[in-house]
């Protein structure tokens with residue numbers, strides 16, 4: 003068993019910042035992460051990080067833009083905290099040596115970004131995330147923060163009182179990928195989940211292969227509600243074979259989208275007569291898919307993004323990295339042929355419900371970064387707002403976990419039966435329950451309320467995971483994870499994608515149910531305990547099933563069109579009824595869906611919903 | 617703009633004659649354009665010979681597992697994977713694993729040359745699997761773990777030594793004298809100067825390609841020295857700390873071991889002019905020493 007004051011799960015931007023925050027608050031801190039920190043997905047972010055740093059800009063404007071961008075589904079206390087803390091936290095990164103792009107006077111550069119009323123996106127070339135990640139890792143090394151890398155966290159050690167709000171978290175169970183050893187990590191003060199995105203729930207995503215929603219699934223099964231899971235951002239220009247992102251810059255410079263008949267469809271089919279290719283991400287994504295669905299896609303799969311007419315000189319000057327991407331990852335030369343593109347899953351606005359201090363309803367359990375939902379992005383995330391979220395809420399979660407007083411949070415967490423409203427939408431199949439490996443049962447939080455001693459809780463959780471792994475390894479026939487994963491991903495991309503219909507979402511829920519049932523027969527073929535990625539991916543697949551189900555359930559119950567969530571039967575934003583978060587709790591193995599009102603009252607003002615027209 | 621254009625000119629110095637070899641080196645820009653011409657020619661050839669789609673790619677993949685009886689003796693396994701346009705070495709490996717043998721083990725994550733986890737030895741050269749188009753390679757495609765590193769299993773090597781060397785140069789900003797509530801100033805020129813050095817993704821390709829590192833286990837190696845360069849050349853870092861860091865890279869197993877063979881620069885997937893950076897640190901060290909002696 004390993005023991006520390008604060009255990010941070012994940013070494014991406016949020017995890018590193020949480021660990022540094024906890025360390026600065028005096029805690030003995032360790033990071034447990036399935037990838038070495040510098041391999042984390044944060045490294046892929048390109049565009050930049052928003053913070054009101056300059057005269058003429060202030061946190062109130064940043065908060066206002068973010069609330070509007072969220073389509074009024076963000077919580078004001080979270081959004082205001084983001085906007086208030088971001089400037090100082092970005093300056094801290096600079097003090098740590100982050101190589102930001104610079105102005106002539108030596109100050110850090112800022113550029114305009116979609117939906118921002120001021121050019122407040124600070125950046126480091128087109129590799130902001132890479133530099134953010136490496137700069138913070140360097141600082142973690144400087145402070146001697148212990149990193150257990152290539153340790154895959156399989157579960158949380160949580161007590162099992164019947165009411166999740168009474169439970170507490172005492173550590174995590176880790177699997178040492180190199181040796182196959184399963185060990186407990188005891189956290190004296192708190193556990194911070196910073197496990198990042200869930201893009202692998204879809205078969206076409208800009209997210210890394212490691213983005214399997216582990217933190218969301220583990221917290222959910224331990225009794226933390228998942229919030230607003232239906233809100234998934236899709237990016238219109240990703241490369242078809244890999245999902246690698248082609249930045250909006252290409253369309254900004256004048257790149258044109260064509261269908262297989264050579265028609266400039268954004269204008270010719272009237273998707274966005276005024277803006278053409280420069281319409282917002284969701285509009286362009288829908289237009290592209292309509293072309294493909296109506297038989298005008300190239301190879302029935304994608305459309306063409308053409309930049310040849312811009313000329314070699316201009317392309318080399320402004321879009322050189324796009325040439326590299328198209329060439330290295332698609333084998334296409336953007337100077338002589340158009341590039342294939344299609345919409346790809348890009349970002350999860352929802353996640354583990356937390357308050358402004360990163361705290362969940364379970365005592366000692368925190369979450370930050372893309373796996374969390376403190377509710378700053380609501381229905382739609384503005385470009386450049388995810389990276390400040392990592393550092394602002396990562397730091398807060400780390401500090402609070404280490405015992406620092408950050409003041410009372412305004413956001414409430416956890417289910418309280420007297421006030422919460424439940425859904426009345428019928429599900430086409432029974433969700434949840436099945437899909438837990440038969441020999442093992444539910445590893446934590448079964449509601450019996452018997453084990454409360456920290457060491458005993460951890461030991462029990464470790465034992466359950468050892469049993470689960472033995473079971474998966476001993477079984478020598480059945481279904482393999484790759485088969486289930488690919489079936490799940492295809493169903494999500496087909497039916498819970500950019501376009502959503504009631505019929506489609508119900509079909510997806512049925513497939514998810516089938517995946518659960520097949521998963522009961524899953525087995526690991528690789529007999530080795532050394533670097534067994536087969537085993538790791540099998541466990542991840544279980545997490546993906548749970549996460550995908552919450553996305554589909556959320557999409558089914560939200561009968562309106564808001565932010566990134568488009569429903570064929572409901573083509574308007576319904577503020578009267580839907581200024582509320584979709585919450586999903588795992589109650590003894592079965593999801594229940596309920597709602598919590600959005601908080602629009604800020605410190606000084608109340609944000610009045612306005613039409614979002616860009 | 618090309619990286620080469622942005623590298624500020626360095627006056628040639630008498631003390632370090634190896635420097636002259638630098639002028640014979642093609643810029644990353646030129647190399648890239650050349651590679652592009654080649655891949656275009658390749659594509660045209662492929663088009664002439666009929667579509668590659670549907671053909672099988674022949675992979676020969678190194679296998680080893682200390683725990684599994686028939687894998688204890690290293691061997692190569694053959695996989696035949698259907699080719700698709702745009703397919704990379706990583707895509708082919710994933711296909712082989714998911715469809716044929718789930719125990720086939722390799723690191724990978726981002727699929728876009730930024731996480732640095734899938735450096736392999738492909739057809740005799742260190743390359744990122746995700747950044748290497750199958751169509752550019754001769755068949756069969758041989759995929760092996762990075763040479764000179766201990767193999768954990770199949771294509772997975774032990775990176776601990778690499779990380780230790782990276783950590784040895786104290787790879788973090790140490791300045792204490794910081795302006796209150798605002799950023800430090802840094803000139804555009806200075807940022808350009810350190811820019812390429814900050815692109816390292818810790819893939820280990822350079823270290824694996826280096827003959828000196830192979831023979832001298834304590835040699836800091838190109839990546840760590842480049843990391844030191846990143847801080848030594850940053851004008852925001854304090855002078856004293858820079859000197860301290862220079863002393864680290866100047867020690868017995870530091871910069872002077874480099875024999876300017878350029879293999880690191882050739883394989884670096886991020887086009888970092890590693891050899892040039894090592895040379896520049898040698899010059900700095902000489903300059904500093906002249907001052908002290």
Ligand SMILES: Cc1cc2nc3c(=O)[nH]c(=O)nc-3n(C[C@H](O)[C@H](O)[C@H](O)COP(=O)(O)OP(=O)(O)OC[C@H]3O[C@@H](n4cnc5c(N)ncnc54)[C@H](O)[C@@H]3O)c2cc1C
Pocket residue numbers: 011012013014015016017034035036037038039041042043044045046047048049050051052130131153154155156196197198199208209210212213216217247348349370371372373385386387388389390392
């Ligand atoms: C292509 C792309 C471009 C983007 N560009 C921008 C941009 O310009 N601006 C912006 O603001 N945002 C951008 N984003 C969004 C932003 O990059 C992400 O939201 C953010 O990086 C997520 O950081 P994170 O720390 O939450 O997760 P990650 O960086 O993914 O880190 C997760 C960590 O958790 C670990 N982990 C996961 N599961 C486990 C487990 N079970 N056990 C142990 N460890 C585990 C992983 O090893 C990893 O270290 C972009 C996203 C993408 C995909």
Ligand code: SF4
Pocket residue numbers: 815816817818819820821822823838839842883884885886887888890
């Ligand atoms: S310097 Fe280049 S080759 Fe060496 S580790 Fe860094 S990115 Fe890889």
Ligand code: FES
Pocket residue numbers: 724725726727728729730731732733734744745746747
């Ligand atoms: S998979 Fe990340 S560098 Fe290749």
